[in-house]
Amino acid sequence: MKIGIITFPGSNCDRDCRHVVKTVLGYQAHLIWHQETSLSHVDVVILPGGFSYGDYLRAGAIARFSPIMESIRQFAEKGGIVLGICNGFQILLEAGLLPGAMLKNRYLSFICQDVSIKVENAETTFTNEYASDQVLTMPIAHAEGNYYADPMTLSALHDHAQIVFRYCDQHGDVTAEANPNGSLENIAGIRNKAGNVLGMMPHPERCAEDVFGKTDGVALFRSLRHALNQMVA
Amino acid sequence: MKAIIYVTLKSGIHDPQGHAVQQSLETFGFHAVDSVRIGKLLEVDLNETDHTKAEAVVKAMCDKLLSNPVIEDYRFELS
Amino acid sequence: MKAIIYVTLKSGIHDPQGHAVQQSLETFGFHAVDSVRIGKLLEVDLNETDHTKAEAVVKAMCDKLLSNPVIEDYRFELS
Amino acid sequence: MSATDSPIQQELIEQHGLSKDEYQNIVQHLGREPNLTELGVFSVMWSEHCSYKSSRVHLKRLPTEGERVVQGPGENAGAVDIGDGLAAVFKIESHNHPSFIEPFQGAATGVGGILRDIFTMGARPIALLNSLRFGALDLPKNRHLLKGVVSGISWYGNCIGVPTVGGEITFNDIYSKNPLVNVFCLGIVEKDRLLKGLAQGVGNPVLYIGAKTGRDGIHGATMASDSFDDQSDAKRPNVQVGDPFLEKLLLEVCLEFLEKDLLVGIQDMGAAGLTSSSCEMASRSGTGIELDVTHVPCREPNMTAYEMLLSESQERMLLVAKPGKEHDVIAICQKWGIDAAIIGRVTDDGMLRIKEGEAVVAEIPAKALAEEGPRYERPAHPPQYQDLLQGLVIENLPDVTNPSDVLLALLQSPTIASKRWVARQYDYMVGTNTLVCPGSDAAVVRIKGTDKALALTTDGNSRYCLLNPYLGGGLAVAEAARNLACSGAEPIGVTDCLNFGNPERPDIMWQFIMALEGMSDACRHFAIPVVSGNVSFYNETNGLSIYPTPVLGMVGLIEPASCVMTQWFKHEGDQIIVLGETKEDVGGTEYLKLVHAREQGNPPWLDLDQEHALHRTLLHAIRQGLIHSAHDCSEGGLAVTLAECCVSHPSTPRGATVQLAQSQLRVDALLFGESPSRAIVTASSAHVDALIGIANEQGLSAVVIGEVGGQALNITVVSDTQHHMDAVHLPVEVLADVWSHSFERQIESSDKS
């Protein structure tokens, strides 16, 4: 599996993603500068976390005009797998590759902590190595992760099983107390209608090594490979 | 010309930042405040003297970058 | 009453955010933009009907909380 | 050289913070009267902040050598060898004055500054820590300062993507008008590729990269060398605004220069901006630098040479490129969207020569600015109040009768309560290196590509230093080293930030000298070299000085990385052992302040040999896999330490049952006294004997005092006559709630009262 990781000015989880994909999991990883336009050499594109353009104006707003974004749009249209993590999710929203928008967190400005999230849909390109309703522990670290969509968009998300992860408590109950940022319906991650683009606020690359005592992120990357194998087959 | 652009959250969308500010006003003893909503104020200097052209440019900038139509409205003044 | 408060950076204070926005507008082809400065726009609903009192309250709020007098100026309108 | 336009008046000299003698000295160096620009340049370079004029003669006492030292004090940051061809580069710096004037931007730009110090050495920053001091949280102003500082640190560090992995915050009213903001950064570089602030090679191009120059912070360096009075508001236009996004680009650009080997030298434009970077680089290299200010990228129109030379606009660097490489440098800057300009060249005449086009506007020997500034051996005397401070007669105070309540009160106090409210505003995980997150004795980051990890801590206890600055200095070093040892690390280097009052006062100077001596002796004893540091004087408002506050940032090596230890109890049934001896150390404690409202007495006595024995015992025990947790005793004593062991586990608090032998001690000294050189460790029963053996070999006492388990913390005190006192009996739930949430409750609920 060849994974392309986009570096925008201000990305800061690009190298973390590469470390996990390449050194920990043994896949191929390429950092791709945002001014490049070719994605022909990769199977999967990751938009990593960070503060592209300092998150000035709105998180992800400026990055979406980078030259690579047009290539990503075409890549996604042809069914290519695109994963946006944290700031990457925000960029996908701003670019219109995923529906909705991010508001500022409801309580504290920036929150860094481990949260529990529930796999709402284990049939996706991104989650096929998880069990349905499985409760995962993953870190979040963001100031704008309060997902918003208008009622029509929200019902479309429901209709097409696009909600992939929700914040929950340790037992898997999706409660208001378990919602760290005020996100609509505790949404932590959504995919597009076609199912090949996912945006999520938690960081799977930060929980993919034994040394951290948490490895729930590994299955996400494994799911991608599984999905790719099936696409080829 | 100079454009003053006002970007506000669409009505009906909860404004967490405004809410937080309202709460701290409350704790500082400003009880007369019912609600606070926070938007952006952009002052843009343009080297464009034609009013119609300037208007078109500012509108395009707002649509493309300066506001997010999913959650925000904007209006502007030229002078 | 309703107060619209405009908070802007004092002149001479660097506005990295505005600068970054201006630069990206430039790269997206908006060459007519000389400078962008970004401030805040606050809409405050007050349950106060007396204009003079409202004015005093809003001024106090701005001085104490809504603006940072070290780097920002403000002005407001009541309606 | 153009003649002085109009003669320099006495008033102007004073406005520049220069004394008459200093002015005469300038005239001597120049062989003529300076012009206004030159006067400005001298004034910043000879300010306390840049010249260390009151401290330099004393700083020599610090031990700065050791086998691992790659770079000692004098460069942008210090560096120590950590093996595998790598060096750890680190430094601590204060941003106290700017943070008082504007807490958010002041703290943010402090983080920006320390990061630049690290990556100008070619090192990639991998961790930030801080050390903060505020007045008590019941004053709204102090809460405002705390919130502003924390969000400024959080904004800058998170945005640039360097994790803030730890720090410390303590509270005392003395900091109400002079809060302290000290920030520490650590980076990693290949040892042989360390970059330095050198301007070698006559004719080599001098480049300016980064943000454009504005009129920000002109005279920031002289401000940092000034005390506050009620007119300080007038100094406000000096506020600088940080741009972490630009700094992130600068960071990547600098590392790319290193990779492509384009540079001779590089230095950050910190305090006194263009002036200090250029004259220091030239002075270090025995060369000169000639700059033409018309090439300096400016943000505002009509800036004068004076303004450009003294501006403290953030996120700027000065560099000297290898011959012919200047265009590669510019190309890399263009790729990342950063301004770059060739503004001058290296010369052989030792002069800092500033031109405006063809006209020379300033011409000063670089060494005169950077190295030959004034140096004072200022008078130093112990203050008369010192005897009063130390004169505590403990027998006159009643012993504790309600230890449970006192324990809860201590756990609630913001100095001791969990700082999770703060830490979770920081991205402490970015970089995927953080093995121990905020909440244990030290933070631990792994070094990718090796089997090593580094433990990091910042420490300092200013009350100890007030009561006995010599002892206080040593205790700060001891605590830092102990925190590292508890984490499984061997201390390998230290950086210090010396925050003091007005050095022109003999009592302050005495505190400074004594504290420095205490620190030096302790560092020497433990063989930990000091490789970098910072002095912040004039932390004084309306004549009231802060307590003497030396803060240490210490780095320890863990190898293999699997030998990492954390402070919390882990297994039911583990035996609890106290290492080290408890003495009657009540003076200067949190307990004495909280319960008896006194900041008095002699601070706990520090026996350096015992302390060292503790460090070695901990390291041996951890490396041999004998223990499951280790937590040092510091503020709040044994009782607080035990409670923290119970409740600081990130998810699962545990109870414990403990019996303490009173052996001649007062109960308050036993439970809440702050004897150093102690730690609480746990081990399975099978390993207890081996552990005690190691301790005894090192000449350290080790006593089993109880067992982990149950739903409560029970502490029984057994007197010499076998009388049993149920000192503490508290459900773990209660302890956990009080310790975990008190801090945020005090910040948030006091706003509502």
Ligand SMILES: Nc1ncnc2c1ncn2[C@@H]1O[C@H](COP(=O)(O)OP(=O)(O)O)[C@@H](O)[C@H]1O
């Ligand atoms: N300003 C801060 N920023 C981040 N973490 C902090 C801060 N203050 C305290 N902490 C964390 O809380 C824990 C306990 O701090 P402290 O009481 O100072 O420890 P110690 O007494 O062992 O030095 C440490 O892990 C520390 O890193």
Ligand SMILES: [Mg+2]
């Ligand atoms: Mg400790």
